[in-house]
Amino acid sequence: MSLLxxxxxxxxxDDKPILKGLDLTVEAGEVHAVMGPNGSGKSTLxxxxxxxxxxxxxxxxxxxxxxxxxxxxxxxxAHRGLFLAFQYPIEIPGVSNMEFxxxxxxxxxxxxxxSEPSAVxxxxxxxxxxxxxxxxxxxxxxxxxxxFSGGEKKRNEILQMLLLxxxxxxxxxxxxxxxxxxxxxxxxxxxxxxxxxxxxVLVTHYQRLLNYVVPDHVxxxxxxxxxxxxxxxxxxxLEDEGYGWLDD
Amino acid sequence: xxxxxxxxxxxxxxxxxxGFVTDIAADTLPPGLDEQVVRAISAKKEEPGxxxxxxxxxxxxxxxxxxxxxxxxxxxxIDFQAISYFSAPKGDRPKSLDEVDPExxxxxxxxxxxxxxxxxLAGVDGSEQAVPEVAVDAVFDSVSVATTFxxxxxxxxxxFCSMSxxxxxxxxxxxxxxxxxxxxxxxxxxxLNSAVFSDGSFVYIPKHTRCPMELSTYFRIxxxxxxxxxxxxxxxxxxxxVSYLEGCTAPMRDDNQxxxxxxxxxxxxxxxxxxxxVQNWYPGDEQGRGGIYNxxxxxxxxxxxxxxxxxTQVETGSAITWKYPSVMLRGADSVGEFYSVxxxxxxxxxxxxxxMVHIGPRTKSTIVSKGISAGHSRNSYRGLVRMNPxxxxxxxxxxxxxxxxxxxxxxxxxxxxxxxxxAAVVEHEATTSKVSDEQLFLCQQRGxxxxxxxxxxxxxxxxxxxxxxxxxxxxxxxxxxxxSLEGAVG
Numbered sequence: 001m002s003l004l005x006x007x008x009x010x011x012x013x014d015d016k017p018i019l020k021g022l023d024l025t026v027e028a029g030e031v032h033a034v035m036g037p038n039g040s041g042k043s044t045l046x047x048x049x050x051x052x053x054x055x056x057x058x059x060x061x062x063x064x065x066x067x068x069x070x071x072x073x074x075x076x077x078a079h080r081g082l083f084l085a086f087q088y089p090i091e092i093p094g095v096s097n098m099e100f101x102x103x104x105x106x107x108x109x110x111x112x113x114x115s116e117p118s119a120v121x122x123x124x125x126x127x128x129x130x131x132x133x134x135x136x137x138x139x140x141x142x143x144x145x146x147x148f149s150g151g152e153k154k155r156n157e158i159l160q161m162l163l164l165x166x167x168x169x170x171x172x173x174x175x176x177x178x179x180x181x182x183x184x185x186x187x188x189x190x191x192x193x194x195x196x197x198x199x200x201v202l203v204t205h206y207q208r209l210l211n212y213v214v215p216d217h218v219x220x221x222x223x224x225x226x227x228x229x230x231x232x233x234x235x236x237x238l239e240d241e242g243y244g245w246l247d248d
Numbered sequence: 249x250x251x252x253x254x255x256x257x258x259x260x261x262x263x264x265x266x267g268f269v270t271d272i273a274a275d276t277l278p279p280g281l282d283e284q285v286v287r288a289i290s291a292k293k294e295e296p297g298x299x300x301x302x303x304x305x306x307x308x309x310x311x312x313x314x315x316x317x318x319x320x321x322x323x324x325x326i327d328f329q330a331i332s333y334f335s336a337p338k339g340d341r342p343k344s345l346d347e348v349d350p351e352x353x354x355x356x357x358x359x360x361x362x363x364x365x366x367x368x369l370a371g372v373d374g375s376e377q378a379v380p381e382v383a384v385d386a387v388f389d390s391v392s393v394a395t396t397f398x399x400x401x402x403x404x405x406x407x408f409c410s411m412s413x414x415x416x417x418x419x420x421x422x423x424x425x426x427x428x429x430x431x432x433x434x435x436x437x438x439x440l441n442s443a444v445f446s447d448g449s450f451v452y453i454p455k456h457t458r459c460p461m462e463l464s465t466y467f468r469i470x471x472x473x474x475x476x477x478x479x480x481x482x483x484x485x486x487x488x489x490v491s492y493l494e495g496c497t498a499p500m501r502d503d504n505q506x507x508x509x510x511x512x513x514x515x516x517x518x519x520x521x522x523x524x525x526v527q528n529w530y531p532g533d534e535q536g537r538g539g540i541y542n543x544x545x546x547x548x549x550x551x552x553x554x555x556x557x558x559x560t561q562v563e564t565g566s567a568i569t570w571k572y573p574s575v576m577l578r579g580a581d582s583v584g585e586f587y588s589v590x591x592x593x594x595x596x597x598x599x600x601x602x603x604m605v606h607i608g609p610r611t612k613s614t615i616v617s618k619g620i621s622a623g624h625s626r627n628s629y630r631g632l633v634r635m636n637p638x639x640x641x642x643x644x645x646x647x648x649x650x651x652x653x654x655x656x657x658x659x660x661x662x663x664x665x666x667x668x669x670x671a672a673v674v675e676h677e678a679t680t681s682k683v684s685d686e687q688l689f690l691c692q693q694r695g696x697x698x699x700x701x702x703x704x705x706x707x708x709x710x711x712x713x714x715x716x717x718x719x720x721x722x723x724x725x726x727x728x729x730x731x732s733l734e735g736a737v738g
Contacts, residue, residue, distance in 0.1 A: 092705055
């Protein structure tokens with residue numbers, strides 16, 4: 001049984017077809033990179049996996065651990081272990097990062113029937129994760145993404161991933177807008193998360209993140225379909241030659 | 249796409265726990281208002297002649313006045329002859345708590361208001377925490393039915409009693425200050441209140457005294473077709489401090505009921521008054537039937553140098569809210585503050601804000617207003633900052649934020665700044681934001697259900713104001729918002 005199976009996924013946005021029959025299989029322990037030119041449907045794929053409203057699934061299915069999530073609500077998917085790192089993390093003014101993280105962790109605990117972590121244990125874990133991402137302890141007290149720099153926002157997404165320990169992490173252009181130092185910190189966070197019992201789908205426009213997080217598989221998405229799959233060397237080919245040669 | 253994407257609008261429903269009616273025999277005047285009714289109210293309360301004359305003067309002035317029309321609210325004209333102006337539980341006013349009708353005690357018990365004098369022990373997470381004592385004056389329809397902790401307060405020299413008692417026992421203070429902050433003809437409703445006010449709370453904090461506990465008045469409207477016109481007067485003498493809380497509820501009824509209160513605060517040199525309100529009057533149903541018309545005049549006078557008056561209000565109730573807790577900053581270096589959260593949903597209308605009138609030199613004021621609108625409600629902030637010529641070095645900071653939930657509600661901001669003093673500093677910031685689908689999706693993606701998410705987002709929005717509430721009240725206010733926002737996810 002595969003961890004994630006996407007079958008013949010067809011998705012419309014505002015009645016316009018964006019994904020036109022996409023197949024993707026991800027096994028536990030794997031990292032998949034989904035690359036492609038602008039407008040090819042990369043972000044649509046990430047959002048549809050997470051169940052974002054506004055994307056109409058015309059046909060096909062999304063299965064996580066043998067459970068069909070095609071019609072599940074975003075919170076149900078989250079409870080099954082699906083995590084989306086947002087391309088543009090939004091602010092929630094006045095709600096502290098810590099408060100938000102605790103609410104998220106508690107919601108997951110409530111779903112699995114586990115007891116909520118004590119406030120002390122939770123703060124310890126959160127601080128450790130923040131430190132790992134080179135974020136000051138003060139960062140946890142600030143409002144969610146409120147006044148964060150672009151790099152802080154992206155690191156905050158990785159922080160949430162580390163605390164929620166999802167089964168499948170979908171990272172939507174997490175590398176965009178990062179300077180080289182921040183990119184390395186984010187990559188270290190992703191590599192620390194990487195394990196035999198989870199999987200990662202990296203949606204990215206550029207190859208540079210893949211220098212630090214080496215994927216098991218690389219897929220090229222063109223016009224709503226996977227046009228080519230290969231190992232990590234495919235990313236280098238794309239870097240050198242662009243996407244044009246795939247049209248032939 | 250999920251089939252049942254939650255609509256933000258659906259997250260806002262009504263659940264009004266305080267909507268029950270207490271079955272109790274009442275002594276109620278027939279509807280209608282003329283001089284005889286004013287005299288009858290005064291007679292029922294066995295008032296001295298000067299008080300009766302004071303009321304009659306107010307009544308005559310009221311007869312020449314018209315209801316104001318400038319607020320951004322709409323409703324049918326009120327028939328002032330269809331309202332009863334006095335309703336009280338039958339029997340003599342109880343002399344002690346033991347004599348209070350058990351039915352009334354049960355009512356306050358149900359509302360979570362302690363009318364006993366034990367320090368409460370609340371179990372939080374299994375641990376027992378001592379909750380600070382709160383003295384309560386319970387006003388039921390037109391009369392105060394009980395005031396707790398009076399002996400303990402008396403030891404500290406603090407007077408906390410019903411207005412009726414104050415008129416009898418502290419006539420000098422009442423004559424000196426009643427109507428001194430809100431004059432009888434200040435506005436239509438203050439004139440009406442001055443003529444027919446029934447009861448309310450009176451507080452006097454002597455010089456250099458810190459009131460040993462929180463004081464609180466709980467207003468309950470029970471009787472049908474009755475208006476509630478309470479009158480509160482708080483005097484903080486030199487160097488004193490008091491924190492005062494006010495709560496309000498009413499049964500669910502299809503008719504609108506009028507609540508036209510007047511609250512006056514007086515702070516002398518170096519005195520501080522902190523006045524907090526959690527207003528949860530019945531807001532009416534989804535179609536806008538019923539609910540309280542809350543037309544209230546609240547004003548404080550910082551008479552003394554370095555005095556401070558701080559208003560904090562959390563408004564979730566009433567069909568129509570129309571109130572502007574204000575501060576007249578007369579004393580040099582005096583400080584006025586206004587912190588407000590106003591939540592409207594369904595067909596509720598709120599036009600609320602404040603007035604800060606800077607008269608003395610170096611006076612300072614801060615205004616933080618948070619309006620949250622949902623459903624088909626209308627929520628307006630209306631505020632006046634006036635800098636008089638003598639207010640050299642005066643400063644004001646105003647921040648008005650509106651949060652919209654859904655697409656069918658409305659928010660307005662009407663800031664008025666009148667400065668006769670070019671050097672005065674007046675800062676104004678305003679924002680309008682929406683609980684966006686993106687915020688909701690972020691929360692859901694992290695496993696948080698939509699109802700909790702909306703509550704969390706709204707709470708975050710109100711944080712600046714909740715911080716200023718006494719701790720126990722802050723928890724209550726946050727819970728009240730959560731209940732008000734509770735609803736089925738469609």
